[in-house]
Amino acid sequence: MEDTHIVELYWARCEEAIAETSKKYGKYCYSIAFRILGNTEDANESVNDTYLAAWETIPPHRPTILSTFLGKITRRIAIQTWRKTNTVKRGGGEMVLVWDELSDCIPSKQTVEDTVEAAELVEELNIFLQTLGEIERDIFVGRYWSFLSIAQMSTVTGFEEGRIKMILLRTRKKLRAHLRRKGFIYG
Amino acid sequence: MRKEDFAEVLGDIDEKYIQEAETMRKSNNTVWLKCSAMVACFCLLLATVAVIPQLFLRTTPIPPDNSDVPGQTTSDQSEDSEQKEDQRTPWTAYFNEATSRLDANRAYIKGYFTEPLNDTELAVLEPEMHFAYMNCSGYAGFDNYGNLLDVVLSVTTSLPENPVTIAITDYSFGSSYVLSGEEVVSVCEKVEYRVYQYEVGNTITLAADASINDLYFHFAMDVTSEQLERAKADFQCVLECFATYEAGKPDLSVITPEEIPELMEQIFHTLAEAQAEPDFGQYMPSALPAGFEESTIRRFQFQNSNYLSGLWSKGLDDLAWVVSPYAEADAHRLTSVEDKENYDLALYPIPRADSVPDELREIVDNPIFDAEELTLEAVYRRAYKVNDAGDTDGWRMEFSVKYGDVVVTVRAKGVTPEWVYQQLMLLNTK
Numbered sequence: 001m002e003d004t005h006i007v008e009l010y011w012a013r014c015e016e017a018i019a020e021t022s023k024k025y026g027k028y029c030y031s032i033a034f035r036i037l038g039n040t041e042d043a044n045e046s047v048n049d050t051y052l053a054a055w056e057t058i059p060p061h062r063p064t065i066l067s068t069f070l071g072k073i074t075r076r077i078a079i080q081t082w083r084k085t086n087t088v089k090r091g092g093g094e095m096v097l098v099w100d101e102l103s104d105c106i107p108s109k110q111t112v113e114d115t116v117e118a119a120e121l122v123e124e125l126n127i128f129l130q131t132l133g134e135i136e137r138d139i140f141v142g143r144y145w146s147f148l149s150i151a152q153m154s155t156v157t158g159f160e161e162g163r164i165k166m167i168l169l170r171t172r173k174k175l176r177a178h179l180r181r182k183g184f185i186y187g
Numbered sequence: 188m189r190k191e192d193f194a195e196v197l198g199d200i201d202e203k204y205i206q207e208a209e210t211m212r213k214s215n216n217t218v219w220l221k222c223s224a225m226v227a228c229f230c231l232l233l234a235t236v237a238v239i240p241q242l243f244l245r246t247t248p249i250p251p252d253n254s255d256v257p258g259q260t261t262s263d264q265s266e267d268s269e270q271k272e273d274q275r276t277p278w279t280a281y282f283n284e285a286t287s288r289l290d291a292n293r294a295y296i297k298g299y300f301t302e303p304l305n306d307t308e309l310a311v312l313e314p315e316m317h318f319a320y321m322n323c324s325g326y327a328g329f330d331n332y333g334n335l336l337d338v339v340l341s342v343t344t345s346l347p348e349n350p351v352t353i354a355i356t357d358y359s360f361g362s363s364y365v366l367s368g369e370e371v372v373s374v375c376e377k378v379e380y381r382v383y384q385y386e387v388g389n390t391i392t393l394a395a396d397a398s399i400n401d402l403y404f405h406f407a408m409d410v411t412s413e414q415l416e417r418a419k420a421d422f423q424c425v426l427e428c429f430a431t432y433e434a435g436k437p438d439l440s441v442i443t444p445e446e447i448p449e450l451m452e453q454i455f456h457t458l459a460e461a462q463a464e465p466d467f468g469q470y471m472p473s474a475l476p477a478g479f480e481e482s483t484i485r486r487f488q489f490q491n492s493n494y495l496s497g498l499w500s501k502g503l504d505d506l507a508w509v510v511s512p513y514a515e516a517d518a519h520r521l522t523s524v525e526d527k528e529n530y531d532l533a534l535y536p537i538p539r540a541d542s543v544p545d546e547l548r549e550i551v552d553n554p555i556f557d558a559e560e561l562t563l564e565a566v567y568r569r570a571y572k573v574n575d576a577g578d579t580d581g582w583r584m585e586f587s588v589k590y591g592d593v594v595v596t597v598r599a600k601g602v603t604p605e606w607v608y609q610q611l612m613l614l615n616t617k
Contacts, residue, residue, distance in 0.1 A: 067209065068202040075198045099194060106193045118192075122199045129204050141208035144197055156211065162345070162420035166427055169316060 010058035035147035285364035298331025467495035467510035504601025
């Protein structure tokens with residue numbers, strides 16, 4: 001079914017919308033949740049919560065790209081689940097590794113909490129992504145948005161793992177420099 | 188900001204970037220391979236038109252911004268250097284196949300000594316960009332005035348037994364390679380790397396030379412053919428890390444010796460003078476074989492050297508007698524006279540490169556006997572004769588004897604086993 005039809009079903013408050021969403025994007029949402037949580041039970045729960053969240057937000061929203069809309073919801077729910085259940089003690093999934101990698105790019109505590117809204121940070125991230133070449137950007141998003149493992153990135157791109165790591169390393173370095181210039185990171 | 192918060196904020200990036208990345212993944216390898224192939228073809232075309240003639244001429248270096256060689260970085264024409272950096276595509280090191288390497292060793296410098304690099308010194312040398320598996324260690328080499336001459340770093344890779352060794356100097360060693368084709372220069376972050384691959388026996392050496400911020404860098408990594416592909420990826424990563432010294436030239440002035448070891452050198456003109464030397468003189472022979480004349484007797488002590496040596500000759504025959512402290516590093520060459528496989532040359536016909544097992548090579552080359560165990564028979568088992576046109580046919584032998592914490596090493600040609608044994612036995616009484 002076309003995405004526009006699925007969205008129409010949501011707007012019509014027809015429960016078939018969830019069945020169609022599950023049929024078309026269930027695996028996609030599950031893969032995002034599983035990469036973050038690292039276990040089937042929590043991942044399935046996050047996907048079900050995603051459907052519920054979609055039901056509650058459409059309407060009033062009318063997403064233009066349903067896949068990324070659902071992906072964002074799943075990602076957020078999975079991260080929140082991770083935080084609640086402290087899944088790191090049970091193995092964690094790819095997220096623990098990703099956080100460690102990003103630790104140098106995380107804005108300074110005082111800056112964000114006191115004066116900068118998260119929205120401003122998102123805007124800067126978008127500006128930063130715009131400056132990247134397509135290959136670097138896709139690898140960065142694949143790793144830090146979708147939580148793909150280095151091995152998966154290697155399979156997808158055909159690049160050796162060492163090369164993927166190097167691209168990520170270089171991109172993180174640029175991100176850190178960008179955020180520092182914009183006053184999000186001190187030192 | 189907490190890590191979790193940042194991860195959530197990242198989740199709100201523009202959907203077009205998420206979709207772009209997902210499109211890439213949905214098409215699996217196709218798009219990427221197409222892109223790679225297109226880039227490769229484009230680069231090959233440009234290389235053919237623009238760069239290869241320059242390589243043939245090799246009269247001037249490739250301009251830093253001309254990175255259209257296969258496997259090179261590319262850059263746009265923007266004035267904004269940061270923007271330029273962002274537009275670069277990942278580089279690939281081109282491994283020039285070499286049939287052999289011609290070494291140009293630095294002249295011997297008396298008083299050259301080394302010291303391990305401490306954490307402060309390593310911090311200066313380590314590039315800002317590095318991988319978790321990359322740990323640096325190394326040493327610095329100085330002349331006997333304490334002037335820094337060179338630095339050797341060892342950088343670990345994802346292959347635990349195969350580090351990359353990096354020699355850093357402010358002068359070029361002038362190594363050169365015999366290549367099977369025309370040399371291709373790889374450019375990374377404006378650094379020109381000449382990258383090579385050559386094979387000696389079962390070992391493949393990956394090597395690279397570059398001048399970075401007026402310092403000469405030589406990189407080398409030894410691997411087996413099974414490790415080659417992974418090693419190449421790691422080697423390239425190390426090269427890329429060292430191409431990005433953001434602070435510019437490393438401040439080598441922080442690398443200073445903690446202590447300049449004292450260099451002691453003394454020349455003796457007679458055996459009697461050497462016998463009077465306080466440290467090792469008593470372990471010199473009591474007399475010389477008939478007809479042998481004094482040639483060089485030298486006492487030398489420096490960082491890793493401490494010995495009294497005498498070299499005498501008679502025509503083509505010669506006798507070297509070296510006295511030095513016993514070191515733990517010698518322990519693997521200690522042998523009992525009972526263990527004939529460790530020293531009996533009759534068991535190992537010439538050429539011994541073929542007959543001596545690898546694991547016994549060092550001990551068979553120069554075994555160390557305990558002085559109290561040594562027998563004339565053992566000395567005979569170390570001695571052999573050869574018919575070598577143009578040379579004398581006298582006994583040849585080499586072995587060492589341990590007297591407490593001192594080792595005497597004998598290398599002789601044209602001296603009988605009886606004479607050597609007798610002299611060594613006399614030392615037991617001292």
